[in-house]
Amino acid sequence: MGQVLEVSNIHKAFGGIKAVNGVSFGVNEGEILGIIGPNGCGKSTLFNCILGQLEPSEGSVKLDGKEVTGMRPSELNRLGVSRTFQLLQVFPELSVRENLILAGQEHEGTMLSRFFGRRDAGLSEKADKMIGFFKLGHLVDAKAGGLSYGQQKLLDAAMAFMAGPRLVLLDEPAGGVNLTMLGDLKERLRAINAEQGATFVVIEHNMDFVMSLCTRVLVLAEGKVLAEGSPAEVRANPQVIEAYLGH
Amino acid sequence: MAEFIAYLIAGIATGAIYALAAIGFTLVWQTSQTINFAQGEFVMLPAVLVLLAIKLFGAPIWLGALIGIAAFILIFGAGFKLAVVDPMIRHGVLPLAIATMALSIIMKEGAKDAFSAEAQNFPSFVPTETISVLGASISLQHVAIIIVAFAVIGLLQWFVGSTRLGRQMQATAQNPTVARILGIPVERMVLLTFVINAALAVVASVLISPIYLAKFSNGEVIGLFAFIAAIVGGFNQVRGALVGGLLVGIVDSLAAAYISASYRLAVPLILLVVIILLKPEGLMGRKEERRV
Amino acid sequence: MTAPATHGSATPRQSRIAALPASVDGILVTLVLGAVILWFAPVGMGRYGTYVLSLWLVMSIAVMGLNLTLGYAGLKSLAQAAFMGLGAYATALLTGKLGMNWYAAFAISGLITFAVGLLLGFPALRVQAHYLAFVTLAFSTLIWLILRNEQWLTGGVFGLSNIPRPSVFGLKLDGALAFHRFVVVVTFILAIALWWMIRSPWGRAFMALRENPVRAASLGVDTRMYTLLAFAIGSAYAGFAGALYAPLVEFIDPSPFSLSQSFFLLLMVVAGGSGYLLGPFIGALLGVVLPEWLRVVGSLYLIVFATIVMLLLIACPQGVSGLLERGWAKLTGKNNLAKTGAR
Numbered sequence: 001m002g003q004v005l006e007v008s009n010i011h012k013a014f015g016g017i018k019a020v021n022g023v024s025f026g027v028n029e030g031e032i033l034g035i036i037g038p039n040g041c042g043k044s045t046l047f048n049c050i051l052g053q054l055e056p057s058e059g060s061v062k063l064d065g066k067e068v069t070g071m072r073p074s075e076l077n078r079l080g081v082s083r084t085f086q087l088l089q090v091f092p093e094l095s096v097r098e099n100l101i102l103a104g105q106e107h108e109g110t111m112l113s114r115f116f117g118r119r120d121a122g123l124s125e126k127a128d129k130m131i132g133f134f135k136l137g138h139l140v141d142a143k144a145g146g147l148s149y150g151q152q153k154l155l156d157a158a159m160a161f162m163a164g165p166r167l168v169l170l171d172e173p174a175g176g177v178n179l180t181m182l183g184d185l186k187e188r189l190r191a192i193n194a195e196q197g198a199t200f201v202v203i204e205h206n207m208d209f210v211m212s213l214c215t216r217v218l219v220l221a222e223g224k225v226l227a228e229g230s231p232a233e234v235r236a237n238p239q240v241i242e243a244y245l246g247h
Numbered sequence: 248m249a250e251f252i253a254y255l256i257a258g259i260a261t262g263a264i265y266a267l268a269a270i271g272f273t274l275v276w277q278t279s280q281t282i283n284f285a286q287g288e289f290v291m292l293p294a295v296l297v298l299l300a301i302k303l304f305g306a307p308i309w310l311g312a313l314i315g316i317a318a319f320i321l322i323f324g325a326g327f328k329l330a331v332v333d334p335m336i337r338h339g340v341l342p343l344a345i346a347t348m349a350l351s352i353i354m355k356e357g358a359k360d361a362f363s364a365e366a367q368n369f370p371s372f373v374p375t376e377t378i379s380v381l382g383a384s385i386s387l388q389h390v391a392i393i394i395v396a397f398a399v400i401g402l403l404q405w406f407v408g409s410t411r412l413g414r415q416m417q418a419t420a421q422n423p424t425v426a427r428i429l430g431i432p433v434e435r436m437v438l439l440t441f442v443i444n445a446a447l448a449v450v451a452s453v454l455i456s457p458i459y460l461a462k463f464s465n466g467e468v469i470g471l472f473a474f475i476a477a478i479v480g481g482f483n484q485v486r487g488a489l490v491g492g493l494l495v496g497i498v499d500s501l502a503a504a505y506i507s508a509s510y511r512l513a514v515p516l517i518l519l520v521v522i523i524l525l526k527p528e529g530l531m532g533r534k535e536e537r538r539v
Numbered sequence: 540m541t542a543p544a545t546h547g548s549a550t551p552r553q554s555r556i557a558a559l560p561a562s563v564d565g566i567l568v569t570l571v572l573g574a575v576i577l578w579f580a581p582v583g584m585g586r587y588g589t590y591v592l593s594l595w596l597v598m599s600i601a602v603m604g605l606n607l608t609l610g611y612a613g614l615k616s617l618a619q620a621a622f623m624g625l626g627a628y629a630t631a632l633l634t635g636k637l638g639m640n641w642y643a644a645f646a647i648s649g650l651i652t653f654a655v656g657l658l659l660g661f662p663a664l665r666v667q668a669h670y671l672a673f674v675t676l677a678f679s680t681l682i683w684l685i686l687r688n689e690q691w692l693t694g695g696v697f698g699l700s701n702i703p704r705p706s707v708f709g710l711k712l713d714g715a716l717a718f719h720r721f722v723v724v725v726t727f728i729l730a731i732a733l734w735w736m737i738r739s740p741w742g743r744a745f746m747a748l749r750e751n752p753v754r755a756a757s758l759g760v761d762t763r764m765y766t767l768l769a770f771a772i773g774s775a776y777a778g779f780a781g782a783l784y785a786p787l788v789e790f791i792d793p794s795p796f797s798l799s800q801s802f803f804l805l806l807m808v809v810a811g812g813s814g815y816l817l818g819p820f821i822g823a824l825l826g827v828v829l830p831e832w833l834r835v836v837g838s839l840y841l842i843v844f845a846t847i848v849m850l851l852l853i854a855c856p857q858g859v860s861g862l863l864e865r866g867w868a869k870l871t872g873k874n875n876l877a878k879t880g881a882r
Contacts, residue, residue, distance in 0.1 A: 051757070077759040089754040091747055102747055105740045106759035114740040121740045159758060282672075284802070331849070338856045341615065344672075345809050346852045348802040349845040355799075356841045467798070471680060478673055509688045516677040523670055524662050 010059035021223035034214030082165035092145025103162035262496020263396035268473035269488035271444035285351035287470020294456035324445030371457035481532025602819035604776025610813030612769035613749030618675035624796025626781025641705030652778030656771030698792030812860025
């Protein structure tokens with residue numbers, strides 16, 4: 001059980017405002033780490049710093065002990081780090097299957113083989129399997145933009161898993177998803193974690209979702225780590241209760 | 248040295264014109280995400296309309312000016328916003344930008360067909376004489392342009408900074424969503440920026456046309472330089488547009504005098520490319536973070 | 540970005556990609572049929588009619604390139620006419636003054652424009668996608684200045700004449716019909732190449748750039764590489780168009796390569812339907828052929844064309860291709876709005 005991700009002393013300021021103020025944590029192989037905290041505590045900014053969307057003002061990010069700070073999102077993704085966004089991010093004009101093929105096509109072959117090779121990059125079968133796994137089978141050929149919100153959310157998650165990533169960062173996967181689909185989603189995430197050994201980091205506001213899914217929870221407040229531990233430990237921590245009720 | 252001062256004054260004068268156009272460009276961009284590729288034609292057309300009104304109605308100059316200017320502000324201030332921007336913006340920024348290109352073609356060709364393909368004299372409101380200051384001969388027209396343009400920009404700054412209406416407009420430019428929550432009539436404020444843009448174009452047109460004459464193709468260079476001025480100064484800053492405009496004007500004037508008359512256009516273009524390479528957020532702009 | 544709230548969950552619209560096997564063959568068939576028809580079309584049309592048809596195809600190539608850049612990858616390039624000028628002058632100089640054979644000049648024109656595209660795109664796209672518009676705007680004006688001022692090389696406002704036409708297997712293509720057929724073949728090859736590219740994974744990546752570059756990057760799509768490629772290939776198509784344009788008109792001067800011509804080419808992309816493979820042919824038909832046939836309207840045509848484009852942008856931003864698609868959907872009574880084309 002090695003550390004997949006090691007984040008040390010990340011700082012990020014916008015103008016004068018310190019959004020992230022010295023956050024360090026590690027993620028072990030195969031675990032599901034939850035990150036919670038009140039609005040504006042710097043969760044999303046932290047994600048964006050880890051994933052190369054933003055350049056941290058200070059600090060470093062290591063993947064399997066290798067320095068990846070400031071690496072571009074596409075490069076990181078091809079190293080096996082995948083993500084979803086807080087807001088829905090599917091390609092509305094492409095079909096469900098095309099969305100998934102896109103999510104996988106850059107992970108195999110070269111630019112030349114992607115030009116001269118097969119149109120689906122040999123990924124149709126894999127895409128359909130993934131679609132089936134996320135229970136979107138009846139919608140394979142539908143335009144992603146025409147799906148319901150919950151279905152798009154599932155597709156969004158499916159895209160993050162298409163290339164078989166080692167580490168997946170999910171930004172509020174449960175936001176806006178109804179109860180039935182929430183159960184589905186949780187079940188899918190658990191299955192992928194168990195079967196493929198993928199490691200997860202999940203930002204979430206839905207406490208029930210986090211507490212029942214995650215093996216370990218990190219609490220952020222005002223850009224810093226406030227507490228860390230198992231779901232039960234965190235729930236009982238008076239500082240955490242204070243931070244949430246104080247807001 | 249005397250020569251240099253004369254070129255400098257001339258540069259500041261044309262720069263002030265570019266600044267007027269660039270400020271309007273920036274205002275419209277801020278409040279409605281409209282990149283107006285017809286901005287140069289906006290400066291070209293008022294002078295043409297004034298002359299057209301004089302020609303068509305046989306009106307005296309003051310009446311012609313009034314008709315031409317009123318028609319322009321109505322059509323290309325309010326009309327532009329209501330007939331082009333509003334129905335188009337829902338399709339996104341790109342179709343709207345292309346629509347303004349179409350508009351620029353319509354304005355240019357329209358001016359050519361309805362008015363004249365040749366340059367026409369435009370009456371000047373100051374004598375076309377030069378005065379001698381410290382051995383440099385300075386055109387009174389240039390001095391007048393600088394005075395009027397700066398007065399107008401000063402007035403605009405005062406309006407935006409010190410009046411209730413102006414502050415509401417500024418709030419709308421900075422964050423329409425919050426402005427709406429605060430009860431500011433956002434739609435009306437956006438319309439107001441379009442009217443101000445048209446008014447600034449009128450001022451620029453009336454100031455520059457006695458020197459450049461009124462011609463359908465005048466907008467090409469003015470538009471290009473206003474564009475460059477806005478980017479060089481910092482794409483979303485009125486202050487930046489002013490600095491950018493003056494800088495482009497001075498660089499242009501000095502380049503024409505000391506480098507090459509046939510490549511005078513190229514120097515501001517190179518300035519643009521250098522700025523994009525070294526300080527892409529513009530001289531006065533603040534760095535924008537990559538956002539998700 | 541915008542999350543469609545709850546609508547349309549019951550019967551999601553069919554995706555055009557899903558329907559691709561059908562529609563793609565449709566495009567291929569149209570291209571082949573079109574090439575055959577155009578091969579024979581000018582018989583009995585006379586020199587001028589044939590010339591207009593050839594001009595249509597040559598402009599279509601330039602618009603095709605811009606359609607890749609703008610329609611598929613969503614990038615604003617304001618220098619397509621300048622790139623075309625680069626190709627035209629390169630070809631005219633290489634074949635006319637240096638006596639090089641046309642095929643080599645054609646290849647060099649494409650290479651130059653591709654390389655210049657990379658050179659311009661790299662610094663601009665480092666910042667933000669819309670900076671490409673600013674940089675190409677500057678480039679367009681610079682090229683125009685050089686074409687006009689460097690008389691020793693470009694002939695200045697007097698331009699270059701005596702541009703030789705290419706030959707095939709030792710056969711000179713001096714006649715209007717022979718050269719027209721040559722243009723048909725080159726256009727067909729370039730159109731097929733683009734068709735192939737759009738349906739390859741590259742095309743998918745280009746469209747992903749247009750729709751959501753941030754998400755695309757997070758899925759491993761090298762957005763910088765694909766953006767540069769889309770722009771450079773689009774520019775190379777303008778270079779190819781220029782390489783055909785020079786021997787077609789046999790005389791070139793700076794005026795068809797000015798900034799306003801670049802605007803005009805953009806309007807043709809939009810008029811034909813941006814993001815539709817066959818859109819550029821429709822756009823160039825409206826922008827180039829119609830005014831030649833409607834000589835009476837004269838310079839008013841530009842106003843009419845620009846007005847039509849503005850109305851199209853309001854009513855149907857997908858251009859004429861989009862209108863045809865809507866009409867077809869009405870006719871067949873099916874809601875397959877999203878089925879054909881690429882948008």
